[in-house]
Amino acid sequence: MKVAVMVTCINDSLFPDTGKSVFRLLRRLGVDADFPAAQTCCAQPMVNTGYLDEAVPVVRTFVDAFAGYDAIVTPSGSCAGSVRHQHSIVARRAGEERLASAAPRVYELSEFLVDVLGVTDVNAYFPHRATYHPTCHSLRMLGVGDKPLRLLREVRGLDLVELPAAAECCGFGGTFAVKNAETSTAMGADKARHVRGTGAEVLVAGDSSCLLHIGGLLSRERSGVRVMHLADVLASTEEEA
Amino acid sequence: MPAFPEAARKALADTQLRRNLAHATGTIRAKREAVVGEVAEWEELRLAGAAIKDNTLRRLDEHLLTLEASLQARGATVHWARDAAEACEIVARIAHGHGIDEVVKVKSMATQEIGLNEALAAHGVTAWETDLAELIVQLGDDLPSHILVPAIHRNRAEIREVFRRGMADAGRPAPPGLSDEPAELAAAARLHLREKFLRARMAVSGANFAVAESGTLVVVESEGNGRMCLTLPEVLVSVVGIEKVVPTFADLDVFLQLLPRSSTGERMNPYTSTWSGVTPGDGPQEMHVVLLDNGRTRALADEVGRQALRCIRCSACLNVCPVYERTGGHAYGSVYPGPIGAILNPLLKGVGVDEQTDSLPYASTLCGACFEACPVRIDIPEVLVHLRAKVVDAHREGVPKPEAVAMKSAAWLLSDARRLGLAERGLGVANRALTRFGRRVLPGGRRALGRLPWPGSLWTNARDLPAPPRESFRAWWRKGGRP
Numbered sequence: 001m002k003v004a005v006m007v008t009c010i011n012d013s014l015f016p017d018t019g020k021s022v023f024r025l026l027r028r029l030g031v032d033a034d035f036p037a038a039q040t041c042c043a044q045p046m047v048n049t050g051y052l053d054e055a056v057p058v059v060r061t062f063v064d065a066f067a068g069y070d071a072i073v074t075p076s077g078s079c080a081g082s083v084r085h086q087h088s089i090v091a092r093r094a095g096e097e098r099l100a101s102a103a104p105r106v107y108e109l110s111e112f113l114v115d116v117l118g119v120t121d122v123n124a125y126f127p128h129r130a131t132y133h134p135t136c137h138s139l140r141m142l143g144v145g146d147k148p149l150r151l152l153r154e155v156r157g158l159d160l161v162e163l164p165a166a167a168e169c170c171g172f173g174g175t176f177a178v179k180n181a182e183t184s185t186a187m188g189a190d191k192a193r194h195v196r197g198t199g200a201e202v203l204v205a206g207d208s209s210c211l212l213h214i215g216g217l218l219s220r221e222r223s224g225v226r227v228m229h230l231a232d233v234l235a236s237t238e239e240e241a
Numbered sequence: 242m243p244a245f246p247e248a249a250r251k252a253l254a255d256t257q258l259r260r261n262l263a264h265a266t267g268t269i270r271a272k273r274e275a276v277v278g279e280v281a282e283w284e285e286l287r288l289a290g291a292a293i294k295d296n297t298l299r300r301l302d303e304h305l306l307t308l309e310a311s312l313q314a315r316g317a318t319v320h321w322a323r324d325a326a327e328a329c330e331i332v333a334r335i336a337h338g339h340g341i342d343e344v345v346k347v348k349s350m351a352t353q354e355i356g357l358n359e360a361l362a363a364h365g366v367t368a369w370e371t372d373l374a375e376l377i378v379q380l381g382d383d384l385p386s387h388i389l390v391p392a393i394h395r396n397r398a399e400i401r402e403v404f405r406r407g408m409a410d411a412g413r414p415a416p417p418g419l420s421d422e423p424a425e426l427a428a429a430a431r432l433h434l435r436e437k438f439l440r441a442r443m444a445v446s447g448a449n450f451a452v453a454e455s456g457t458l459v460v461v462e463s464e465g466n467g468r469m470c471l472t473l474p475e476v477l478v479s480v481v482g483i484e485k486v487v488p489t490f491a492d493l494d495v496f497l498q499l500l501p502r503s504s505t506g507e508r509m510n511p512y513t514s515t516w517s518g519v520t521p522g523d524g525p526q527e528m529h530v531v532l533l534d535n536g537r538t539r540a541l542a543d544e545v546g547r548q549a550l551r552c553i554r555c556s557a558c559l560n561v562c563p564v565y566e567r568t569g570g571h572a573y574g575s576v577y578p579g580p581i582g583a584i585l586n587p588l589l590k591g592v593g594v595d596e597q598t599d600s601l602p603y604a605s606t607l608c609g610a611c612f613e614a615c616p617v618r619i620d621i622p623e624v625l626v627h628l629r630a631k632v633v634d635a636h637r638e639g640v641p642k643p644e645a646v647a648m649k650s651a652a653w654l655l656s657d658a659r660r661l662g663l664a665e666r667g668l669g670v671a672n673r674a675l676t677r678f679g680r681r682v683l684p685g686g687r688r689a690l691g692r693l694p695w696p697g698s699l700w701t702n703a704r705d706l707p708a709p710p711r712e713s714f715r716a717w718w719r720k721g722g723r724p
Binding site: 007009011012013014015016017019020023035037038039040041043045046047048049050051052054055057058060061065086089136137139140141167168169171172173174175176177178179180181182183184185186187188189212213215216217218219220223224225226227228 | 705715717719
């Protein structure tokens, strides 16, 4: 099986370590994944803001970059959801059926690990108290269910505590975070309050964009809670700790 | 009415409002979840509800003609209204024809949508709301903020004040020494309303459903006030959106299971009233039905958006929406607030008409909670994205907004990996500059940016931003970096 990693534009430019974690994790599990260097973005920012014409060339770049791979793995529920559910809208707009062709081959990281590789114990070690936020698109758009939690429960040393109102949106929402900045912040503040209430040192989630938002609030509040991507936690080992 | 972000600002600053809303939506959410959980075949019921509505909408014209014929056969008069003005005119004409200057009203979204009370007032006819929550809104000279619980933004202390101040001007005053105990408040409303039920010669209602084959209208309610209006006065006028039609009586079976569980979190609603035309010597002796379009055929013509016409006004989407919970209903500037309002208003009015309507499809994070809760499976996030595209397309001519420029540039950058790589190299340069000046540190040790000038301030007013990394993933990979 030829596996490609879609690092996502936000990880590529802002959180490169999360991209590295995905590769380290996959290698440890015996998967020799590739980084198609022609990749850029899934086009979700354009689609979700209503700029469908602008999304067309971005999706075209995406489809070309990942042509020839059997599986596309991504550390983002949101971007996986965009490929699976929105590329068809762009394809229809452009009258190019090919633009929807990546949809059946894309997997969010926890889906790939649990459904394709069939593992829940990825041999990780992370001796911290952490809580998990199931991002909306992972939870409702993709329906990953408890797969991320099954992976986290097998991490040695990890003290996983439940997050109150976990399924409620953090308020990021892409351009919503700036178009409706105050409502976005109000939602994020409630999420941050729930996170603090758990007493966790680390908030884990499967989307860097949501973590950027919640982490930004937690930092401004001087809460001392750090945010980490699921991939970064799963890639951690005893040797590094 | 200001655009959503601005209208929301006021609500976000109102601590009492936010407390009232969080409490009320939280309570009703838990109730709904519990009773929905009891039904093993809930998903099948949702699918059935959606299918009945879709099939009916596909041949809406035929079903409406059947409905008209059945109603007429039972002695009702049918009127067709293209828009709000026509509908209001028809109701006012009927009142004038009988020399009537006051009417009692059953809680109805359609009559609110068309601004019937205000229109009747202009014709010298006073309309009294008899639903308890609508009465609170009316007496308080307020606007409804929720489909099912129009006074959800008020707590009982506020309601006591509204009654004490407003009841005397509208009829029987509030009893002296009225407390804010729910039972006392309800008793005061009962006395106040009873006068009006017994005096009124005409009632105005909407309908939750209109059965085509039998010419039957249906109202589902919790208080029995609606039933008083539907049985006591001589003349009854029902204003019914054309999407309310269902073909057969058997179809009601599905909706009478879906609606109460989704809306009030009850297994069954307390009062289900059905009426078919006129029965001599019993109930209203003259019955009018106003079939209302008011943008519904426009929504029907929208391939993606037409699913919004499945809506049975249960308000489950409002109660689960995290945006609604913080901003309340007034921010949506319409009688249809929350997620359904964010799609229904632009669908009924059309996009590109005014800034307020165009702001509504963006009043969502697309978190999907509304779709999950919707008993007729309206994919609200899908319609929101679809409408955003229509909003953008409506403004493609003329001088582009900063947002359009930003999106076009982003798309240009993201259409080519080399361009993105170059931009990321710029971020690396910024990193080196910021490492020198940036003082803030994120938990975990990474350097952060504090407050930035506009437009960065939209993010950094409340949130720190990680400083860009020294090197992008792509640059690291190109150098042969391997984990």
